[in-house]
Amino acid sequence: xxxxxxxxxxxxxxxxxxxxxxxxxxxxxxxxxxxxxxxxxxxxxxxxxxxxxxxxxxxxxxxxxxxxxxxxxxxxxxxxxxxxxxxxxxxxxxxxxxxxxxxxxxxxxxxxxxxxxxxxxxxxxxxxxxxxxxxxxxxxxxxxxxxxxxxxxxxxxxxxxxxxxxxxxxxxxxxxxxxxxxxxxxxxxxxxxxxxxxxxxxxxxxxxxxxxxxxxxxxxxxxxxxxxxxxxxxxxxxxxxxxxxxxxxxxxxxxxxxxxxxxxxxxxxxxxxxxxxxxxxxxxxxxxxxxxxxxxxxxxxxxxxxxxxxxxxxxxxxxxxxxxxxxxxxxxxxxxxxxxxxxxxxxxxxxxxxxxxxxxxxxxxxxxxxxxxxxxxxxxxxxxxxxxxxxxxxxxxxxxxxxxxxxxxxxxxxxxxxxxxxxxxxxxxxxxxxxxxxxxxxxxxxxxxxxxxxxxxxxxxxxxxxxxxxxxxxxxxxxxxxxxxxxxxxxxxxxxxxxxxxxxxxxxxxxxxxxxxxxxxxxxxxxxxxxxxxxxxxxxxxxxxxxxxxxxxxxxxxxxxxxxxxxxxxxxxxxxxxxxxxxxxxxxxxxxxxxxxxxxxxxxxxxxxxxxxxxxxxxxxxxxxxxxxxxxxxxxxxxxxxxxxxxxxxxxxxxxxxxxxxxxxxxxxxxxxxxxxxxxxxxxxxxxxxxxxxxxxxxxxxxxxxxxx
Numbered sequence: 135x136x137x138x139x140x141x142x143x144x145x146x147x148x149x150x151x152x153x154x155x156x157x158x159x160x161x162x163x164x165x166x167x168x169x170x171x172x173x174x175x176x177x178x179x180x181x182x183x184x185x186x187x188x189x190x191x192x193x194x195x196x197x198x199x200x201x202x203x204x205x206x207x208x209x210x211x212x213x214x215x216x217x218x219x220x221x222x223x224x225x226x227x228x229x230x231x232x233x234x235x236x237x238x239x240x241x242x243x244x245x246x247x248x249x250x251x252x253x254x255x256x257x258x259x260x261x262x263x264x265x266x267x268x269x270x271x272x273x274x275x276x277x278x279x280x281x282x283x284x285x286x287x288x289x290x291x292x293x294x295x296x297x298x299x300x301x302x303x304x305x306x307x308x309x310x311x312x313x314x315x316x317x318x319x320x321x322x323x324x325x326x327x328x329x330x331x332x333x334x335x336x337x338x339x340x341x342x343x344x345x346x347x348x349x350x351x352x353x354x355x356x357x358x359x360x361x362x363x364x365x366x367x368x369x370x371x372x373x374x375x376x377x378x379x380x381x382x383x384x385x386x387x388x389x390x391x392x393x394x395x396x397x398x399x400x401x402x403x404x405x406x407x408x409x410x411x412x413x414x415x416x417x418x419x420x421x422x423x424x425x426x427x428x429x430x431x432x433x434x435x436x437x438x439x440x441x442x443x444x445x446x447x448x449x450x451x452x453x454x455x456x457x458x459x460x461x462x463x464x465x466x467x468x469x470x471x472x473x474x475x476x477x478x479x480x481x482x483x484x485x486x487x488x489x490x491x492x493x494x495x496x497x498x499x500x501x502x503x504x505x506x507x508x509x510x511x512x513x514x515x516x517x518x519x520x521x522x523x524x525x526x527x528x529x530x531x532x533x534x535x536x537x538x539x540x541x542x543x544x545x546x547x548x549x550x551x552x553x554x555x556x557x558x559x560x561x562x563x564x565x566x567x568x569x570x571x572x573x574x575x576x577x578x579x580x581x582x583x584x585x586x587x588x589x590x591x592x593x594x595x596x597x598x599x600x601x602x603x604x605x606x607x608x609x610x611x612x613x614x615x616x617x618x619x620x621x622x623x624x625x626x627x628x629x630x631x632x633x634x635x636x637x638x639x640x641x642x643x644x645x646x647x648x649x650x651x652x653x654x655x656x657x658x659x660x661x662x663x664x665x666x667x668x669x670x671x672x673x674x675x676x677x678x679x680x681x682x683x684x685x686x687x688x689x690x691x692x693x694x695x696x697x698x699x700x701x702x703x704x705x706x707x708x709x710x711x712x713x714x715x716x717x718x719x720x721x722x723x724x725x726x727x728x729x730x731x732x733x734x735x736x737x738x739x740x741x742x743x744x745x746x747x748x749x750x751x752x753x754x755x756x757x758x759x760x761x762x763x764x765x766x767x768x769x770x771x772x773x774x775x776x777x778x779x780x781x782x783x784x785x786x787x788x789x790x791x792x793x794x795x796x797x798x799x800x801x802x803x804x805x806x807x808x809x810x811x812x813x814x815x816x817x818x819x820x821x822x823x824x825x826x827x828x829x830x831x832x833x834x835x836x837x838x839x840x841x842x843x
Contacts, residue, residue, distance in 0.1 A: 140209065145201045149194055211235045212242070214771050219246050221769075224814045225807040226785035227254045288378040291364070294371055296322045296331070308380060309352070315724065317682045319646045319674035326350060326359060326376065334361035335374060349381070356381045398448045405437040405444075412437075464496045464601040467528040467535065470504070474526055477505050482512040489527035496601035497528075497535050500576055504598075506559050507573040511594065512539065514554050519543060530600060534579075537596040545592035546583040555581065637730070637757050638821035642809055645820060647673040647759075648726035649802035650684075651794045652739045653702040656695045659742045664690035665715060666704055668722050669794030671802050672729065676809070678802045684725045685795040687712040702792050719743070719750045729756065730820065734777055734801045736760045757820060761805050763827035768811040770830075780804050 164172060179186060215231055222229050230250060231243040282289055288305035292298055298320050309325050310316040316325070323331075327350060334346040338361070345362035358379045366372035412430040416422065422430075468491055475486035515521040525540040546554075555571040574581050579597040586593055637645075650670035656663035670684040687704070689712040699705060733739050736758055747753045765775040769783065777800055781788050784807040788800060812818075817826050 141205050145198055148197050207236050211239045217771055220814055222250045224810040228785055290376040292322045293373040298322055338363055356385050401444050405441045408437045409434050465499050465501050467491050467495050467497055471526050473505050474508050477509045478512045482509050484512045484516050485523040487525045491528050495530050498599045498601040503573045507570040510559050535598045535600050538593045540593040542591040545585045551583050646729045647732050648729040649732045649798045651797040653794050655690050656698050659745050665742050666690050667794040669798045671798050686718050688718050689714050715746055716750050719752045723752045731758045732805055734761045761801055763830050764808045766830040767826045
């Protein structure tokens, strides 16, 4: 029974009691007097009826005032103390009771405040001990999170239900298109097919391998997925780890390489057949006429020339991807020349002069192996040909770069150069090329020696691949600074319930929430006002995930009222060129999928969204909670339930108000505090919360706003 009903009941009981006493007194007096006095008394009462009635009303008013005063001092005040005491115990230990009212109530308030001081002190001690106990674990988690963030491979860790427990920035960059698919607590099966994961886990279970690779397609990307199970105590499957690598470019290279090999094979077969036929004819008929022999020779020359040109084209086309190995990396040409010059001077005993390249170009080289190989070549020139100075130069030719080593003197003959390229380079470590020939092949290049154009010297020319500039995906803007990395993980979800009961039967602390807010052109959705901004943040496992946010301006295709601009500060210029509601609302629906929607005075926002259902095809059907109504549930004796008032009561800092995301974050922080107070009142499940909110006065007022129409 609420306070007003109790007051009315108490007043009614007291009035009946007083009325009964007056009636009994009147009956006693009436029966004790003579009939003559009864007639006189009757006449007096009849003549003074108005005075008697007025006296009765005054008596009732006096009784009502006494009851109201008593109720205020000894009923309402204790109720308020009880409510605020629960607030101290559950949500805001810094809150203190106001000392007012009668002496007994003031003493109680002082006693509660003293107890609150001791509670806060004890709580601080316990929190300190807990923080110390968790410090090592947090450091390990932070190290893991930092390591994950640096990995170039996309990594997802999931529980046995497929809910994402951990992900890194690479995963979001690779997979989070459209926005909202990658996030703590979200299902991985929206990203990777469930049957593929089940197949891989079955393969691991049936073999001794620790993981199983698989391929899948996602949009225009081809992904290689490595799946490894995570075992719990007792060997039960607790979850699995996915690493994903974008194989699209490598697949394209493989396809182009295969096509090139096919073209080269088919193209050379006819030329070789012609050459072979010409040679066999000349061998079989040595006495053939000179003119006929000349035509056969001409055929051989033309076919050989064509064959050479074809091989050159194949080499040119293939250099960019035939040797796309992990050892090759991009390097500026001038940096390579500097490294070569330093090595020639220091190890080969040869003075190196460098021709500074005019244009800057990127090479794709195994720099370590290349420097060793060129140094080896220079050392041989110095030891066997007496070369003391070598000029180094790089120039670009088509898709290649030509690295020249020039010296004064005779060129090397083919046999000498071949023998030098096959000599061992010495120890170089794992993965290092053992000969100059292997270095050349690793780069898909070619090596030859010629006399220079002026005839005064010679050069060795090495063909190297140029780096191909491939546009990558747009960078991901971190939503939070680095210090928030630990929030990328949530291992507590390993213990999440396997079953998925109906929304209403689930505990409030088990549910995931999307806290959202909108900014609009005005306050009248039915009169054409539009949404101009949507901001949202998620709560999973009782934590506000500050790195999982949604914030988007919306082009309303109409003006913004001056009154609204003064509130949110969004001008029409800021909205020009932004996506429309038809693009933004589906993205928001994906972000909010599988979560309970939460907002403050959310009927206003829901009305705007409902009016866009037909236009966008997006209908948000999940449950909705309103912090305004929940505040009325936990604080029924407070009349103020604005965000600012709630934040002050609950000890939440108000920052970033009147932006959609700022209000959503503030509402989320308040909602987490309200969940504790609801639990203290026995409001445990979503059904409890919805029914409790519905019973509040604010709910009855707002019902019309939720109604569709």
